[in-house]
Amino acid sequence: MNVTGRRWMAPFAVVTVLGAAPVASAFEPDDVDVTVGVMTAATLRDWKDKASKGDLLAPVVIGRAYEKGSGTAKNPAEAVAWFRKAVGYGNPVAAYFLAGMYDVGKGVKQDHKTAFLYYKQAADKGIAAAQDSVGVFYGSGKGVTLDLTEAVKWHRMAAEKGYAPAQSNLGYFYQTGMGGFSQDYAQAVKWYRLAAEKGNENGQYNLGLLHFRGEGVAKNMREAEKWLRKAAEQDMAEAQNDLGVLYVLGGDGVVANPVEAYKWLWIAEKGGVVRGKAAFDILKGQMTADQIKRAEREGRAWIKAP
Numbered sequence: 001m002n003v004t005g006r007r008w009m010a011p012f013a014v015v016t017v018l019g020a021a022p023v024a025s026a027f028e029p030d031d032v033d034v035t036v037g038v039m040t041a042a043t044l045r046d047w048k049d050k051a052s053k054g055d056l057l058a059p060v061v062i063g064r065a066y067e068k069g070s071g072t073a074k075n076p077a078e079a080v081a082w083f084r085k086a087v088g089y090g091n092p093v094a095a096y097f098l099a100g101m102y103d104v105g106k107g108v109k110q111d112h113k114t115a116f117l118y119y120k121q122a123a124d125k126g127i128a129a130a131q132d133s134v135g136v137f138y139g140s141g142k143g144v145t146l147d148l149t150e151a152v153k154w155h156r157m158a159a160e161k162g163y164a165p166a167q168s169n170l171g172y173f174y175q176t177g178m179g180g181f182s183q184d185y186a187q188a189v190k191w192y193r194l195a196a197e198k199g200n201e202n203g204q205y206n207l208g209l210l211h212f213r214g215e216g217v218a219k220n221m222r223e224a225e226k227w228l229r230k231a232a233e234q235d236m237a238e239a240q241n242d243l244g245v246l247y248v249l250g251g252d253g254v255v256a257n258p259v260e261a262y263k264w265l266w267i268a269e270k271g272g273v274v275r276g277k278a279a280f281d282i283l284k285g286q287m288t289a290d291q292i293k294r295a296e297r298e299g300r301a302w303i304k305a306p
Contacts, residue, residue, distance in 0.1 A: 029093065029129065036064045039071035051085075059086035060093045067097070067106070076107025087118070092125035099133065112143030123154065128163035131155075135169060139179075152179035159191065164200035167191045171206060175215075185216025196227060205231040205239045212246070221252035232264060237271030240264045248279045258287050262295035267302060 044065055051058035063082030066075045080101050086094030099118035102111045116137045122130035131154045137143050139151035152173050158166030171191035177183030189210055195203025208227030211220045225246055231239035244264035250256025265280045284292065 029096070032061055032064050032093070033068075035061055036068055036070045039065050041071050044071035056086065056089050056091055057093075059083070059089075060091060060097065063094065063097060067101070076101065078107075080107040087121075092122040092127050092130070095119075095122040095125075096127055096130045096133075099130070103133075112137070114143075116143035123157075128158040128161040128166065131158040131161075132163055132166035132169065135166065139169075148173075148179035152181070159194075162194075162198075164195040164198040164203065167198075168195035168200050168203040168206065171195065171203065175206070175210075185210065187216075189216040196230070199230075199234075201231040201234040201236045201239070204228075204234075205236055205242075208239070209242070212242075219252070221246070221254040225254050232267075235271070237268045237273040240271060241268035241273045241276045244268060245276050245279050248283065258283055259291050259295045259298070262287060262292065263299045263302070266296055266299040270299070270303065 044062065047058050047061050047065070051062060059082045063079045063086065065071050065079075066082065067079035068074070080098065083094045083098040083101065087098055095118045099115045099122065101107050102115035102118065104110065116134070119130045119133040119137065123134045135151045135154035135158070138147045138154065140146070152170070155166045155169045155173065159170045168191065171188045173179045173181050174184045174191060175188035189207065192203045192207040192210065196207045197203075204227045208224045208231065210216050211227065212224035213219065217223075225243070228239050228243040228246060232243045241264070244261045244266075246254060247257045247261035247264065261279070262283050265276045265283070268274075268276060269280070287295075
């Protein structure tokens with residue numbers, strides 16, 4: 001299986017609201033998204049009323065509603081304006097979300113240096129997701145000078161707080177021996193597993209690969225299948241590809257299954273990953289027309305499923 005580990009995925013927020021006004025003291029982005037997810041035009045008006053009375057959480061919720069288009073039309077520029085207002089109150093939730101807007105150029109001109117500054121502002125307040133993002137920026141040299149030692153430091157801060165994307169990123173450093181680490185597959189397995197068990201697709205994918213290769217853990221094709229499938233079912237195209245290759249190969253308790261292999265390789269190809277093309281071409285030459293039709297039908301059904 002010609003596969004490589006996957007690194008640094010942009011995270012989406014763990015935060016604490018700070019400020020003088022009496023607001024929730026440990027409100028996190030997931031809580032914001034739950035609120036925004038059921039937002040209506042009426043509840044948005046209620047939040048704006050709260051904002052007018054000095055509620056420091058309200059501008060974050062309102063900004064996120066405009067960003068997501070919940071209870072109102074999407075308006076990234078308006079989202080940025082509300083996030084800026086909350087940042088002015090010293091709210092690290094808003095700093096994190098505003099950093100994300102600069103990172104991708106949503107509602108503002110893309111500016112990685114400014115994104116880094118806002119991520120760092122939130123990270124310095126102890127926000128795990130922001131700490132992980134700072135690690136990503138140091139590790140890629142995006143918006144700041146490349147510094148793998150700093151990357152590891154910030155990933156570890158977030159990982160030790162239980163933030164799954166950071167745990168996966170820290171596992172990557174142990175797997176590769178980057179950032180001043182000695183290569184340590186056992187530690188890589190430990191951190192990938194912590195992330196994987198929280199549902200992080202990167203951790204699931206890399207844990208599956210280590211089980212396939214027998215690195216840091218006994219080689220176990222069933223465990224490889226289990227974790228690659230979990231990541232594949234989260235629509236990670238790399239995992240879909242490698243799961244397909246696994247079903248081409250079979251062995252050690254995993255039954256070779258050409259229809260299932262073709263299905264996942266086909267789905268991965270639709271997702272833009274074509275590194276399993278050789279296996280795909282071999283399958284096409286070995287399968288009947290009916291088998292191929294079935295595999296493609298199942299693949300289309302999977303893609304369309306909610």
